[in-house]
Amino acid sequence: MIYVFDGSLPGLLTAVFEWFERKPGLVVLKSKDAFQPEAFTEVFFVNNDAEKADRVWTGLQKKIKKEWLRKFYCSYLSEIPEAYQHLFQFTIYIFQNEKGAEANYGNNDVMALSKYAKSVEREKHRMEAFIRFQKTGDGMFYASIDPDFNVLPLITNHFKNRYADQQWIIYDLKRKYGLHYDLNTVEEISIDFSADVNKKNPAAILMDEKEELYSLLWKDYFKSANIVARKNTKLHVKHVPKRYWKYLTEKQLG
Amino acid sequence: MSFDRIREKLNILADAAKYDVSCSSSGGTRKNNNKGLGDSHSSGICHTYTEDGRCVSLLKILLTNHCIYDCLFCVSRKSNDVKRAAFTVDEVVELTMNFYRRNYIEGLFLSSGIFKNADFTMERLLLVCKKLRLEQNYNGYIHLKTIPGASDELIKEAGLYADRMSINLEMPTEAGLKLLAPEKSHADVIKPLDFVQKNIAQFSADKKLIKHVPKFVPAGQSTQMVIGATPESDKDIMYTANAFYKNFSLKRVYYSGYVPISDDTRMPVLGTQPPLLRENRLYQTDWLMRFYGFKVQEILNDANPNLDIDIDPKLSWAIRNMQHFPIDINKADYKMILRIPGIGVMSAQKIVQARKFGKLRIDQLKKMGVAYNRAKHFITCVDSPYQLKDYQGTQIKAFILAESHSKYLKTDSNQLILF
Ligand code: SF4
Numbered sequence: 110m111i112y113v114f115d116g117s118l119p120g121l122l123t124a125v126f127e128w129f130e131r132k133p134g135l136v137v138l139k140s141k142d143a144f145q146p147e148a149f150t151e152v153f154f155v156n157n158d159a160e161k162a163d164r165v166w167t168g169l170q171k172k173i174k175k176e177w178l179r180k181f182y183c184s185y186l187s188e189i190p191e192a193y194q195h196l197f198q199f200t201i202y203i204f205q206n207e208k209g210a211e212a213n214y215g216n217n218d219v220m221a222l223s224k225y226a227k228s229v230e231r232e233k234h235r236m237e238a239f240i241r242f243q244k245t246g247d248g249m250f251y252a253s254i255d256p257d258f259n260v261l262p263l264i265t266n267h268f269k270n271r272y273a274d275q276q277w278i279i280y281d282l283k284r285k286y287g288l289h290y291d292l293n294t295v296e297e298i299s300i301d302f303s304a305d306v307n308k309k310n311p312a313a314i315l316m317d318e319k320e321e322l323y324s325l326l327w328k329d330y331f332k333s334a335n336i337v338a339r340k341n342t343k344l345h346v347k348h349v350p351k352r353y354w355k356y357l358t359e360k361q362l363g
Numbered sequence: 364m365s366f367d368r369i370r371e372k373l374n375i376l377a378d379a380a381k382y383d384v385s386c387s388s389s390g391g392t393r394k395n396n397n398k399g400l401g402d403s404h405s406s407g408i409c410h411t412y413t414e415d416g417r418c419v420s421l422l423k424i425l426l427t428n429h430c431i432y433d434c435l436f437c438v439s440r441k442s443n444d445v446k447r448a449a450f451t452v453d454e455v456v457e458l459t460m461n462f463y464r465r466n467y468i469e470g471l472f473l474s475s476g477i478f479k480n481a482d483f484t485m486e487r488l489l490l491v492c493k494k495l496r497l498e499q500n501y502n503g504y505i506h507l508k509t510i511p512g513a514s515d516e517l518i519k520e521a522g523l524y525a526d527r528m529s530i531n532l533e534m535p536t537e538a539g540l541k542l543l544a545p546e547k548s549h550a551d552v553i554k555p556l557d558f559v560q561k562n563i564a565q566f567s568a569d570k571k572l573i574k575h576v577p578k579f580v581p582a583g584q585s586t587q588m589v590i591g592a593t594p595e596s597d598k599d600i601m602y603t604a605n606a607f608y609k610n611f612s613l614k615r616v617y618y619s620g621y622v623p624i625s626d627d628t629r630m631p632v633l634g635t636q637p638p639l640l641r642e643n644r645l646y647q648t649d650w651l652m653r654f655y656g657f658k659v660q661e662i663l664n665d666a667n668p669n670l671d672i673d674i675d676p677k678l679s680w681a682i683r684n685m686q687h688f689p690i691d692i693n694k695a696d697y698k699m700i701l702r703i704p705g706i707g708v709m710s711a712q713k714i715v716q717a718r719k720f721g722k723l724r725i726d727q728l729k730k731m732g733v734a735y736n737r738a739k740h741f742i743t744c745v746d747s748p749y750q751l752k753d754y755q756g757t758q759i760k761a762f763i764l765a766e767s768h769s770k771y772l773k774t775d776s777n778q779l780i781l782f
Binding site: 319329 | 366369370373374377378381382394395398399400401402404408409410411412413414415416417418419422423458461462464465466467500620622623636637639713714716717719720721723724727730731
């Protein structure tokens with residue numbers, strides 16, 4: 110039996126509700142993007158239902174520790190197709206067992222969520238570390254990213270608390286949405302990049318006049334802080350995998 | 364400020380500061396309550412890594428590299444022929460604010476050569492902190508060097524603005540220090556460390572009674588020892604570290620493999636490779652003391668005054684103490700599980716939680732992150748293969764070395780990957 114949901118969190122939670130209503134036994138959960146009809150397998154299309162989703166979520170809140178709600182949410186944000194299946198089975202497992210069952214690391218789904226959450230948290234942490242703002246001519250601090258997982262919802266608070274006295278935008282180029290902080294609240298935005306705008310570097314003329322100085326000073330600093338006698342490229346790349354270099358001011362030439 | 368001059372200053376004063384290896388921004392508790400700029404991230408953030416693989420978290424600079432002292436191990440020593448420079452207070456403030464706003468850094472690590480005298484220097488460091496906190500509403504991290512010999516009032520005031528303070532022991536023993544810096548002594552370091560520690564204790568005691576007590580060095584103190592410039596044993600080094608952790612509640616002790624910067628005959632010659640593997644082993648020992656419940660005497664003692672280079676100290680200890688093994692994963696205390704080579708803090712915690720639900724098997728241990736190929740020599744679980752022979756510690760060492768031969772020889776210098 111295949112359950113197909115729309116890829117949203119309410120969709121996933123509704124799917125769990127439907128399973129408990131029907132108890133169809135083993136179910137494979139797929140998002141509609143990943144779903145391909147198979148000839149001999151029965152398919153059930155999950156209709157999002159806010160009330161049902163809410164009941165499942167509230168139930169989860171009662172049954173598992175807060176840190177596990179977070180792991181659940183992080184796993185969802187991984188957007189990995191197999192993660193949906195584990196989330197689905199995990200939730201059923203939790204409801205079918207006594208409180209505290211999430212500590213059973215011997216369970217496949219528990220372990221899987223713990224791993225997904227770890228990767229997503231690591232990506233979140235990397236974004237908090239590797240994002241580099243550029244100050245534009247109108248005083249906005251701008252950064253664009255394309256993280257492996259959908260971590261914008263996870264980094265909002267960090268940046269809001271930290272950069273409370275400056276306007277900023279963090280834009281996810283892959284998922285085509287961003288966050289804008291206007292000195293009061295953070296709002297989701299989408300930007301229509303016209304073809305001739307370079308997404309990564311809005312043209313230099315749009316930049317604050319001091320922007321070049323500070324990016325240059327930062328590059329200088331990065332070079333000065335290195336101790337040549339200790340050079341260790343392998344370790345360096347392990348900490349800053351090459352796919353992140355494009356974010357880093359200090360890794361740009363010139 | 365002029366473009367080229369500020370670049371030159373930054374190059375000189377960052378270069379001179381880099382031998383202080385601490386770059387941690389952890390332990391801060393400051394929040395951005397005044398809608399200013401910045402806050403502390405409890406575990407710190409490395410914003411980038413140098414090409415030698417070290418974390419870059421803070422803008423680490425000297426206020427000046429002019430110095431009236433002549434410590435042999437230091438690039439800024441009076442007799443060294445290097446370019447000198449000094450930042451103005453405002454320059455440091457502006458650099459910090461602008462780097463922070465761009466998310467380059469977690470904060471500032473400010474140190475200085477001693478110009479004129481200790482108080483004159485400390486006053487200027489304090490001024491930078493005050494401007495950042497009071498004028499710029501800056502709540503990011505500040506790590507400030509305490510200048511030995513500065514007056515108590517200045518040090519105490521600085522503690523109200525800094526998150527962490529540190530003074531370096533430099534050499535692990537008094538004899539070593541006297542050899543390279545005759546004008547200095549460990550007592551110069553101990554006095555201010557002790558003074559700050561007492562104040563930290565006082566402020567936190569007050570906090571229990573009174574509601575609004577200002578923060579005082581909330582991220583605590585640290586120190587650094589240079590390794591390999593003088594002939595101390597690993598035992599000397601770690602016993603000193605242990606005493607300082609205990610007596611001054613230090614948050615961290617750093618071990619910095621000496622990078623030759625002088626042709627004085629009392630020191631390793633220029634071009635000698637810094638002792639990176641040794642440094643790594645010292646850090647591992649430090650971790651075993653702080654997070655794994657080991658006493659320093661268990662790892663280093665008169666019979667074993669130096670750490671093994673070919674294997675990490677946890678494995679060394681296990682091999683020397685085979686009478687404790689094998690340990691039953693499904694029964695043993697958390698404390699003992701932590702001592703098994705191949706099992707780290709995270710997997711040890713998972714094991715004790717998971718075994719409440721049923722006895723654990725090998726495949727489950729692997730999934731929990733246990734380095735099974737290493738751990739298997741020291742544990743039993745439900746489906747452990749029956750062992751015919753009782754292997755000796757030396758044999759196990761040979762097995763493990765053979766299995767991970769290349770990994771050991773090319774150990775990453777700063778990484779604690781071997782647990
Ligand atoms: S007092 Fe400090 S800066 Fe001056 S030479 Fe000694 S270690 Fe270097």
